[in-house]
Amino acid sequence: MNQFALCLPEVLFSDFLSRFKTSLSSLFRKENIDQLSLTRGLPPHVWKEIMNLKPLSVSIPKMFGGRGTDVKECLGILSAASYESLSLSLIFGINIALFLEPLAKYGNELVKSDIFKHFLDKGAMGGLMITEPDFGSDALNMKTRNELHDDTYHISGTKHWQGLTGMADYWLVTSRSMTLNGNLARDVDFFIANTHLQEQNIEVMEYYDNAGLDMIPYGLNKIDIEVPLRNKLIPETTGLKMMLDTLHRSRLQFPGMGMGFLKRMMDDAMKYCKERTVGNSNLFALDQVQYQLSKMQSYYTLCSAMCAKSCEISGIENDVSSSGIHANSMKALVTDMMQESAQLNVQLFGAKGYRKSHIGGRGIMDSRPFQIFEGSNEMLYTQISEGILKDMKRKKTTHLGNYLSDNEITKNAGRIYSKELNFIIDDSLSQRKMVDLGKIIARVITINDLLTLNGLGFSQNLTDNCIEMVKHEIVVLLASMHQHKNIQVVDNIAENSDWMAFA
Secondary structure, three states: OOOHHHHOOOOOHHHHHHHHHHHHHHHHHHHOHHHHOOOOOOOHHHHHHHHOOOHHHHHEOHHHOOOEOOHHHHHHHHHHHHHHOHHHHHHHHHHHHHHHHHHHHHOOHHHHHHHHHHHHHHOOOEEEEOOEOOEOOOHHHOOOEEEEEOOEEEEEEEEEOOOOOOOOOEEEEEEEEEOOOOOEOOOOEEEEEEOOOHHHOOEEEEEOOOOOOOOOOOEEEEEEEEEEHHHEOOOOOOHHHHHHHHHHHHHHOHHHHHHHHHHHHHHHHHHHHHHOEEOOEEHHHOHHHHHHHHHHHHHHHHHHHHHHHHHHHOOOOOOOOOOHHHHHHHHHHHHHHHHHHHHHHHHHHHHHHOOOOOHHHHHHHHHHHHHOOOOOHHHHHHHHHHHHHHHHHHOOOOEHHHHHHHOOOOHHHHHHOOOOOOOEOOOOOOHHHHHHHHHHHHHHHHHHHHHHHHHOOOOHHHHHHHHHHHHHHHHHHHHHHHHOOOOOOOOOOOOOOOHHHHO
């Protein structure tokens, strides 16, 4: 059987995934993944071997020769990749959620076949350009513009911090159209750019020295391109809704990248703690180590629940533009867990883990930007709280526990934590309290998803431990939320602040 045949729909995904895992593990051990992860990009022969496995076929529709756009298969590939390399998984995540899925859902039928063929046959890659130097998370104020002349769009502007800068073959470029009075329209348009065509090539003005994710190039891009009418994505209603649908789907699929990474952090730490002798016993026997490993297990468990829920709701056949609370909860919580799990891994390994060539030490830097890109976690937690408080106001309730026990996405978990959540909430909270509240709600939502997964047969022991671990975290967050004072930064600290004058 040739390699392309392995991506055909009739091949069982379990076989496809098993071959991908085995091949990737063998390749990275042969090529020394610890060293590869510290260089920009991957050697061409390594890329060729990886792309010959057709990993992106999982997000290409069957009618175009792919395996389909089954979320379970997409998350399976992301997880398998992140067990070996978080950078590689993010590369796949960018291609899947930020290019191939939007293309499959919104792309003009006239362009799909050729682009999908390039991905399958030539190992092409694609990404998404939204962020601009002066408008990070404020995407609605982007200044990149497009103007239609006959049947061609001229697009101009500046974008930055796009993963795969200078490396992607295709880009989805966001911009706003010019109105008759010379202003920029409120709506957002998406266009496909093929960098191999001179008139669509995007100039890289600068490569950034990003800390972590060394395998992925980021930079500053100058947009001055012309694309045909057929390269414009076709929204079902508005471009804004299409953008929300795309970004929420991406956030709902973050757990795929988190799953393998969290399992690797946990597996390596468990193995090391059982083998590392301290005195007359091993690290595994120590109470604090048990607590740290239990936290890592709870993260693995929560992420499992997220993946299962994502498979249910995030397919391209669904409109997730209004699923912001669930999407933000998954993205923010799983990326916080990834960073904390890497920190725990390094702490347990001690000096051995404090190296860039160690997967734990590298994992601290590689997982850190996940808490920032596609919406910083503080912003997402705030948006979660805003959404919940708005709905509580609409339903004329101020009791958080009662509300969460009645809400469809929290009701089962809300009842479990009814004692902890038994309080009236003020709808005029400070932002610092809103962040804490968002962290609490994200956990309740995820435990609700875990209870559903548990009902299907998922491990009772892992479920029970996770419920207790999250209860402890909720209590700590509630203490933080209730004890926050309105402490403000001292603007001028020069006066009476030099300790040496008083010693």
